[in-house]
Amino acid sequence: xxxxxxxxxxxxxxxxxxxxxxxxxxxxxxxxxxxxxxxxxxxxxxxxxxxxxxxxxxxxxxxxxxxxxxxxxxxxxxxxxxxxxxxxxxxxxxxxxxxxxxxxxxxxxxxxxxxxxxxxxxxxxxxxxxxxxxxxxxxxxxxxxxxxxxxxxxxxxxxxxxxxxxxxxxxxxxxxxxxxxxxxxxxxxxxxxxxxxxxxxxxxxxxxxxxxxxxxxxxxxxxxxxxxxxxxxxxxxxxxxxxxxxxxxxxxxxxxxxxxxxxxxxxxxxxxxxxxxxxxxxxxxxxxxxxxxxxxxxxxxxxxxxxxxxxxxxxxxxxxxx
Amino acid sequence: xxxxxxxxxxxxxxxxxxxxxxxxxxxxxxxxxxxxxxxxxxxxxxxxxxxxxxxxxxxxxxxxxxxxxxxxxxxxxxxxxxxxxxxxxxxxxxxxxxxxxxxxxxxxxxxxxxxxxxxxxxxxxxxxxxxxxxxxxxxxxxxxxxxxxxxxxxxxxxxxxxxxxxxxxxxxxxxxxxxxxxxxxxxxxxxxxxxxxxxxxxxxxxxxxxxxxxxxxxxxxxxxxxxxxxxxxxxxxxxxxxxxxxxxxxxxxxxxxxxxxxxxxxxxxxxxxxxxxxxxxxxxxxxxxxxxxxxxxxxxxxxxxxxxxxxxxxxxxxxxxxxxxxxxxxxx
Numbered sequence: 001x002x003x004x005x006x007x008x009x010x011x012x013x014x015x016x017x018x019x020x021x022x023x024x025x026x027x028x029x030x031x032x033x034x035x036x037x038x039x040x041x042x043x044x045x046x047x048x049x050x051x052x053x054x055x056x057x058x059x060x061x062x063x064x065x066x067x068x069x070x071x072x073x074x075x076x077x078x079x080x081x082x083x084x085x086x087x088x089x090x091x092x093x094x095x096x097x098x099x100x101x102x103x104x105x106x107x108x109x110x111x112x113x114x115x116x117x118x119x120x121x122x123x124x125x126x127x128x129x130x131x132x133x134x135x136x137x138x139x140x141x142x143x144x145x146x147x148x149x150x151x152x153x154x155x156x157x158x159x160x161x162x163x164x165x166x167x168x169x170x171x172x173x174x175x176x177x178x179x180x181x182x183x184x185x186x187x188x189x190x191x192x193x194x195x196x197x198x199x200x201x202x203x204x205x206x207x208x209x210x211x212x213x214x215x216x217x218x219x220x221x222x223x224x225x226x227x228x229x230x231x232x233x234x235x236x237x238x239x240x241x242x243x244x245x246x247x248x249x250x251x252x253x254x255x256x257x258x259x260x261x262x263x264x265x266x267x268x269x270x271x272x273x274x275x276x277x278x279x280x281x282x283x284x285x286x287x288x289x290x291x292x293x294x295x296x297x298x299x300x301x302x303x304x305x306x307x308x309x310x311x312x313x314x315x316x317x318x319x320x321x322x
Numbered sequence: 323x324x325x326x327x328x329x330x331x332x333x334x335x336x337x338x339x340x341x342x343x344x345x346x347x348x349x350x351x352x353x354x355x356x357x358x359x360x361x362x363x364x365x366x367x368x369x370x371x372x373x374x375x376x377x378x379x380x381x382x383x384x385x386x387x388x389x390x391x392x393x394x395x396x397x398x399x400x401x402x403x404x405x406x407x408x409x410x411x412x413x414x415x416x417x418x419x420x421x422x423x424x425x426x427x428x429x430x431x432x433x434x435x436x437x438x439x440x441x442x443x444x445x446x447x448x449x450x451x452x453x454x455x456x457x458x459x460x461x462x463x464x465x466x467x468x469x470x471x472x473x474x475x476x477x478x479x480x481x482x483x484x485x486x487x488x489x490x491x492x493x494x495x496x497x498x499x500x501x502x503x504x505x506x507x508x509x510x511x512x513x514x515x516x517x518x519x520x521x522x523x524x525x526x527x528x529x530x531x532x533x534x535x536x537x538x539x540x541x542x543x544x545x546x547x548x549x550x551x552x553x554x555x556x557x558x559x560x561x562x563x564x565x566x567x568x569x570x571x572x573x574x575x576x577x578x579x580x581x582x583x584x585x586x587x588x589x590x591x592x593x594x595x596x597x598x599x600x601x602x603x604x605x606x607x608x609x610x611x612x613x614x615x616x617x618x619x620x621x622x623x624x625x626x627x628x629x630x631x632x633x634x635x636x637x638x639x640x641x642x643x644x645x646x647x648x649x650x651x652x653x654x
Contacts, residue, residue: 225375226408228395230422230473240425244412 215249359530
């Protein structure tokens, strides 16, 4: 009785009527032709990416094939490779070399620091400790980039906590010895290349930890056991099993650390020497110098470098796991 | 003679869980030893204790007379075939098999030759260049076996190696493993929850329950003369008869075990035998399994295919030979 009251079986039709109206018709249409729904969902982002983002990037790159009239400062809108000739001047090559070297060193250091942290998180951390790990890695990403950099400027300054700490530990001579070295040294850490390096590593480290952790998470624990079972010492297991299997994650992380360092112009401006990085060169060429073609040519450099980098990474299988 | 593996009062506790509880065990060199039990009975933990992945909480383990506590897995001349094979996905089959020799520092030509031989031994010659991902489950299983055997271990541990294979393949592999073990003379320690597998392959079987060994013996011992109710029930799902029932039909007040295939079904009218009523029939192909209700006791009977079957609900009389009824201790 009660069942019949809840579900009047005799009267229910086998096919329910449509809900009617425009919404009902649309629901039925999207169900029958799912590609319409897909089109509707993808159209806005595709338009944004295609026109606003890629379009303006293309417009900028086009500028690199124009040249500037050195007397009038006006842009000569005729296709030429003259600007690229300017790019290859020793001073500009110096900027490129400095930036690429910094990006490579930052990437290497980030990988070395990130691996043990990622390994711990992937293999040992459970429950609350895992949550704490994610919080610890992500928390810096939620605070302002500028605030973090200025905080580091204070930390690295001559009157900063680092100098104070080293003085308390009677290790100030070590810092002074390091700062007296050419290229990496300077008056204090905050105005040295070492300082720039430290802050770059700090700021981009989470982007290395997370992909490495994801890669290690996918390595089944019994592979480590199998390696050990077959007679491999922990060091051999690391070299022959863990590292090769984590490599795609390291490469994926290095894409972030490398490209972000290549393009950044704020960190080297606030912390470090007066020697320019690519980002700063672009900034000053398009701003004060008003040389848009050379600025555009400079932006091509990281794009080309990253193109080769991604091509190499793809060949190493960095995207297989995506 | 020293045992291949010897456990003396070995326990492994995880917090308050006694995964392995004061186990004594002696595995004879060259034998095919099976550890049988339901999941969570401690058999896999025992295997991991031999491999060195676990350390005992108490007791001592020796492998060929040498104390093994505190010895890491990579210093034990013992190799494992893992349940899901644990092949290295980034290495091809040949490098997988040669891995153990590679980490021992054996030169490339020599270890590749040995790996090729091992692959031939498991009947996968010429598969060296493939990736594990390109192999079927049965082939992966053979690669895992070759990878372990190439190191010529003193003891080979197999952790439910046939669990993931389909029935046909499993039967083939059982025969192959058995003949391989005979040919190589290596001690095999085989963990399984499949009693048929344990009985058909092993020289001796240890039946585990709740972290303890219930009985160790030859397959025939275990099957025909189970020591406890658990063994009788788990191995071959025997009919376990309570003491009152046994008292009436065998004259002793003890637990009894009666194999389903030793019960005969007859007409109810004859008078002798245990009065029962057929509850259900399960057709199994070569045999048919009948569930009967006898004096409130659920009994199972296996009859060969083609035998005349009573109808469901029909009253029948069950008979059996007195000597088929095995009496047991009142343990677990």
